[in-house]
Amino acid sequence: xATLWFVFWKLKQQRAYKIRAARTWxxxxxxxxxxxxxxxxxxxxxxxxxxxxxxxxxxxxxxVLLAIVLIFIFFAFQNIAYISPRNISNMxxxxxxxxxxxxxxxxxxxxxxxxxxxAAIGATAATLMCVVVVDLGMASWLGVLSAVAFGxxxxxxxxxxxxxxxxxxxxxxxxxxxxxAGLQLSMLPxxxxxxxxxxxxxxxxGTFLPRTFGWLLAIVAIAAFAVLRWLHYRDARKAxxxxxxxxxxxxxxxxxxxxxxGIVVVLSMHKGVPLAGVIFIGLTAIFSYFxxxxxxxxxxxAVGSNASAVAxxxxxxxxxxxxxxxxxxxxxxxxxxLGASRLLxxxxxxxxxxxxxxxxxxxxxGGTSLFGGRGSPWSAVIGAFAITAISNGMDLIGYGTExxxxxxxxxxxxxxxxxxxxxxxxx
Amino acid sequence: xxDTETPVLELxxxxxxxxxxxxxxxxSFQLKRDEIVALVGDNGAGKSTLIxxxxxxxxxxxxxxxxxGNKVDINTPVDAxxxxxxxxxxxxxxxxxxxxxxxxxLGQELTSGLMGGARLxxxxxxxxxxxxLKDFQVxxxxxxxxPAGRLSGGQRQAIAICRCMLRNPKVVLLDEPTAxxxxxxxxxxxxxxxxxxxxxxxxxxxxxxxxxxxxEVADRIVVLRLGQKAAEFNRADADAGKVIxxxxxxxxxxxx
Ligand SMILES: Nc1ncnc2c1ncn2[C@@H]1O[C@H](COP(=O)(O)OP(=O)(O)OP(=O)(O)O)[C@@H](O)[C@H]1O
Ligand SMILES: [Mg+2]
Numbered sequence: 001x002a003t004l005w006f007v008f009w010k011l012k013q014q015r016a017y018k019i020r021a022a023r024t025w026x027x028x029x030x031x032x033x034x035x036x037x038x039x040x041x042x043x044x045x046x047x048x049x050x051x052x053x054x055x056x057x058x059x060x061x062x063x064v065l066l067a068i069v070l071i072f073i074f075f076a077f078q079n080i081a082y083i084s085p086r087n088i089s090n091m092x093x094x095x096x097x098x099x100x101x102x103x104x105x106x107x108x109x110x111x112x113x114x115x116x117x118x119a120a121i122g123a124t125a126a127t128l129m130c131v132v133v134v135d136l137g138m139a140s141w142l143g144v145l146s147a148v149a150f151g152x153x154x155x156x157x158x159x160x161x162x163x164x165x166x167x168x169x170x171x172x173x174x175x176x177x178x179x180x181a182g183l184q185l186s187m188l189p190x191x192x193x194x195x196x197x198x199x200x201x202x203x204x205x206g207t208f209l210p211r212t213f214g215w216l217l218a219i220v221a222i223a224a225f226a227v228l229r230w231l232h233y234r235d236a237r238k239a240x241x242x243x244x245x246x247x248x249x250x251x252x253x254x255x256x257x258x259x260x261x262g263i264v265v266v267l268s269m270h271k272g273v274p275l276a277g278v279i280f281i282g283l284t285a286i287f288s289y290f291x292x293x294x295x296x297x298x299x300x301x302a303v304g305s306n307a308s309a310v311a312x313x314x315x316x317x318x319x320x321x322x323x324x325x326x327x328x329x330x331x332x333x334x335x336x337x338l339g340a341s342r343l344l345x346x347x348x349x350x351x352x353x354x355x356x357x358x359x360x361x362x363x364x365x366g367g368t369s370l371f372g373g374r375g376s377p378w379s380a381v382i383g384a385f386a387i388t389a390i391s392n393g394m395d396l397i398g399y400g401t402e403x404x405x406x407x408x409x410x411x412x413x414x415x416x417x418x419x420x421x422x423x424x425x426x427x
Numbered sequence: 428x429x430d431t432e433t434p435v436l437e438l439x440x441x442x443x444x445x446x447x448x449x450x451x452x453x454x455s456f457q458l459k460r461d462e463i464v465a466l467v468g469d470n471g472a473g474k475s476t477l478i479x480x481x482x483x484x485x486x487x488x489x490x491x492x493x494x495x496g497n498k499v500d501i502n503t504p505v506d507a508x509x510x511x512x513x514x515x516x517x518x519x520x521x522x523x524x525x526x527x528x529x530x531x532x533l534g535q536e537l538t539s540g541l542m543g544g545a546r547l548x549x550x551x552x553x554x555x556x557x558x559x560l561k562d563f564q565v566x567x568x569x570x571x572x573x574p575a576g577r578l579s580g581g582q583r584q585a586i587a588i589c590r591c592m593l594r595n596p597k598v599v600l601l602d603e604p605t606a607x608x609x610x611x612x613x614x615x616x617x618x619x620x621x622x623x624x625x626x627x628x629x630x631x632x633x634x635x636x637x638x639x640x641x642x643e644v645a646d647r648i649v650v651l652r653l654g655q656k657a658a659e660f661n662r663a664d665a666d667a668g669k670v671i672x673x674x675x676x677x678x679x680x681x682x683x
Contacts, residue, residue, distance in 0.1 A: 235550035294545045295536045302522045309520035313534025373524040
């Protein structure tokens with residue numbers, strides 16, 4: 001429902017814009033046309049080309065949101081338990097681990113690099129956390145902190161190395177992932193696993209907020225979003241730009257509020273809003289503010305499209321690369337921490353369960369391009385939720401691992417191909 | 428009050444070697460106030476290298492620069508920028524996925540400061556962008572929100588030129604700004620050059636476009652051949668035949 005609304009709203013906005021543009025530009029267009037027949041820019045391209053453009057731009061979330069709706073309908077018909085509050089709550093928790101790692105993949109993909117070490121970073125960081133908490137008996141928060149710091153540190157090392165040598169990131173990070181797997185094995189005790197049952201670490205994923213608190217948080221989040229939109233609107237007004245309160249503040253805030261309230265209602269019917277979900281969405285929101293509203297966020301996009309242009313503009317491209325890899329390492333580590341909290345420990349198998357490919361798939365399915373310069377942190381949330389919705393449904397119906405693996409593979413191939421198609425790289 | 432006779436920029440014996448290749452060999456000339464100097468020469472003559480030396484991105488290894496009569500060192504792009512020298516490079520420094528406003532302000536974004544959340548002041552930048560584009564009568568970019576990748580070559584060139592205007596430079600260097608442009612768009616860029624000059628900015632422009640650009644708008648023409656200054660013409664004394672002869676070095680020519 002929200003999808004359709006969003007599409008409808010965007011369409012309306014574009015139409016309104018075209019009408020306004022036509023009025024304002026009548027004079028200048030006539031002038032330009034008399035100067036020469038340059039760029040009156042009427043869209044005379046084929047429907048296909050325009051569709052591809054739309055998918056690359058404002059409508060980038062439309063296909064995946066539509067896909068999620070279809071997935072829900074499909075599995076709900078197979079087994080109505082699929083849409084029970086209990087299962088949806090479960091899906092949210094499953095989304096959080098892959099989604100957090102995918103969130104780290106976003107800045108890397110934006111600068112047109114790749115990090116194949118994220119799963120290994122997550123597993124090794126989680127193991128370090130266990131060493132700190134279980135072996136050394138230190139506070140849980142210290143364990144989490146050291147894990148995230150470790151991830152960021154590995155990210156900085158990788159980023160510095162790749163920025164310096166300009167060696168292909170996929171091989172460097174693959175090498176690092178092997179080295180980290182070795183490091184992780186050497187950190188594990190003889191039993192080959194750490195058990196964190198009974199430590200506060202399990203609370204990270206095991207905590208559900210009381211109903212009133214969940215609602216309070218939702219209201220605060222909506223209010224914060226409204227304030228941000230309003231600041232935007234006020235600035236635009238001050239600058240004398242043509243913006244309307246309804247389009248600029250009302251609709252986006254209304255849509256976000258509707259979506260958030262819907263989710264909180266469903267989750268409240270089970271155990272309440274999970275803490276991990278709040279952290280995940282909170283991190284995404286902060287990160288999204290960073291990418292869309294700050295200068296260094298903008299540079300991520302710029303570097304992904306034309307690094308030498310950024311360098312000539314006087315910005316240190318290597319510093320941006322370093323930042324992207326550091327962010328990725330930190331998110332990957334935190335994803336590993338959440339995974340350990342969910343599975344109540346770490347083992348040699350941690351990080352070997354396809355998290356890497358799932359994280360990449362999630363970001364790409366959500367609309368972040370592998371070719372750099374296009375995407376958003378929200379793609380990690382939406383993409384991770386979409387692939388979780390599929391694997392959860394398959395588990396519920398009882399499909400075997402063979403079907404799940406094949407589906408995951410097909411999804412990665414499909415998402416990458418669509419990405420290539422939309423990006424239309426010239427040969 | 429600067430003496431109007433003092434050149435804005437003077438090059439004295441600028442040289443540059445790349446290993447065994449002498450790309451620039453003692454090039455000297457002056458750029459006066461409100462003047463367009465066209466730099467012409469065959470492929471590999473050293474034109475781009477000279478522009479890069481002045482802009483500090485590939486520092487010269489011999490000779491000296493005088494800026495408004497004072498000897499200056501230009502060893503990095505920051506040095507040049509601090510003097511008020513801006514460069515529009517041959518391969519455009521435009522990001523295809525960023526829109527016009529973002530490209531115009533790349534590297535010099537207006538932000539609200541750390542206390543204000545380090546927010547990009549998008550509206551203020553858009554307003555300023557509209558002003559600059561209007562000043563330069565760049566009227567064909569319909570929506571400032573369109574990614575640059577979907578704009579035409581001329582529009583992208585206009586963005587690249589307007590971007591350096593945001594820094595209010597005294598000297599603008601352009602490397603083949605009309606290469607790969609259609610007739611109409613080339614005309615627009617030439618108009619832009621005229622407008623820059625009328626705003627009291629001095630310009631050095633590289634071009635292979637003798638008839639439309641060099642002989643039309645340049646006040647002076649400096650010819651490079653094999654890294655050396657082969658000739659220098661005032662526009663009044665120049666014609667295509669003489670300039671081509673100087674470029675190729677085949678016929679006799681009268682050095683200025
Ligand atoms: N980074 C470099 N390393 C080695 N040689 C270089 C380098 N840059 C330029 N050269 C050499 O210096 C000479 C001058 O090159 P430059 O790019 O300045 O020519 P140009 O006049 O701009 O030519 P064009 O009209 O083709 O753009 C050429 O012989 C070129 O091979
Ligand atoms: Mg050149």
